Amino acid sequence: MSLCEFRKYRCHQPQKLLILTMLCIVATVVVNYASDSCTLKDIQHNTDTARDHTCRDQFYELLSLRPNKQGELNCSQIIHGDSEAIKKALEINALTKKSRFHLNEQMFLNITRDCNYFKEFRRYVTIPMSKEEDDFPIAYSMVIHEKIEMFERLLRSIYAPQNIYCIHVDGSSSALFKEAVKAITSCFENVFVASKLEQVVYASWSRVQADFNCMEDLLKSNVQWKYLLNTCGTDFPLKTNAEIVRALLTLNGRNSMESERPSSGKQQRWKYHHEVSDHISRTSTEKVPPPIDSPMFTGNAYFVVSTDFVKYLYGEPRLQKFIDWAKDTYSPDEHLWATLNRMPGVPGSSPHNNKYDQTDMTAMARMVKWSYSEGNITNGAAYPICTGTHRRAVCVYGVGDLSWLIKQHHLFANKFDPEVDNIAIHCMEDYLRYKTFYRKDL
16 A cells, blocks of 8 residues: 555535535645655554655655644643643633534534545544554444544544444434434444444443443454453543554453442442433342352443453353343442452453452553542642543543643543543644654654
8 A cells, every 4th residue: 555545635525515615625635745655564664764754754744633733732742741831722722612613413424425535534544553453453332422523533543444343322312413423434344333222321231231232243243353442432542552452462361440349338339229210210129149159349331351251241151140130230330340350260350359459540441530539649649630620520631631641551531522621632632643653752
C-alpha cells in the first residue's frame, strides 16, 4: 500500500446537502510534496533513517487530528501541564462552549452516504501501524446510549483494522441515534451493532447483559482476538493501540480488573432480591447465599479479560449458576466480574487470597476520579482535584487533568464530555494520533 492510496481527500457536493459542502471545505487537504514511493512498511518499521522520518511525516500530514490553525491553543503544552496554556484553554472553552460546532445524528447520516469519504474526512487510520499490532487483534464491547459525536470520536480513537468492535445501543435511545450509529458502523467490516439490544436500567442486570450480548457476537466472529475490553460512551483511551497491545502482552493471559473484599454495606446488594421496572428497587425477600465455594468480591463495570475467560463463561455450569443467581442483585456489574476473576480454575483469574486484591488504581482497565478521594496527593489524597466538573461523584475531566492522566498506567479514563470540556478531548486526540505515528509524546 502506497501513500498515493491515502491521497483521496476530495469533496463530494451532492445538491441539497449544504452541510456536506461546508464539511468538504473544512476537510480539503493539499499535500504537494508527498512522495508516492512511501509504503506501509516505511511507517510500520520504527527506524531512524531520514527516509522513514520523511514518510512518517507525510502520512501524519494526511491523518493528523490537529487543526490547520491552532491559534492560541497548544495541546503539547497543555498535555505537559503548562499553567498558562491550561489557563488559556479554559478561557477558550468558556468563550466557545455555546457556539461550538457539533456533529449531530443527521450530519453523520449525510457524510456516511459515501463511506470512503466519511473515513477520509474523519481521518481514520485504516492500516495496521505495526506487525506487532496486526498480530494481536483486540475486541471491544461498547455500550452507548446518547451523544453521537462522542461515540464516533471514541471509536475513531481506538479504531484499528485488525481489531473488532461490537456496539450495544441502548434500546431506549432515540430512533435517530440508532440510525446514525448503524450508518457509522456500516462503513466498517469490523464494527457492528450487537444482534440483541437491551433497554438498560441503571444498576440492574441489563447493563451486564449488554456486555454478554456483545460477548456472544464477538465469539462468533472470524477475528481471532486476544483480549476483550469493555467501554461506555464517556470513556476515552489514555494509550495508543500499540501501547494497549504491549500492556496486554505483559498480562500473559491474565485478566485485569478491580477486585476487593466487599464492605458490609456492599454485601447488602446481593443479600436481597431486587425488582426492576423503569428503575431497580430492593424487596424484603432475602436471597439464598451465592452458589460458589469461593468468596464474593466487589469491583466495577470495567474489565480487561482474555478470550479464554469469555469462552469459559459459556461452557462451565458452575459459572452459569452463579451468573443466574446474580441477575436480581443490585448493580451486579460491580460484583459479578470481580468475583468471577477470583474463582479457582477460571482462565486468567487470580487466587482469592487477599494478597491478590486489586483496587481500581492498581488494575489497568479504567482510571476514574471519585470526588471523595480527590485532594492534595502529598497529603495522602488518591488523586489531584478534578479541573472539570463532577457527575455522580465522578470527575468529568478538564484540560487541567490531562498531564496527570497520561502518566497513569490505565488503558482508559472515565469520564469525558465535549459539552464540559471539548479541548480536553481534542488534546487527547492530538496526543494519541501524534504518538501513534511517531511513537513518542506530543
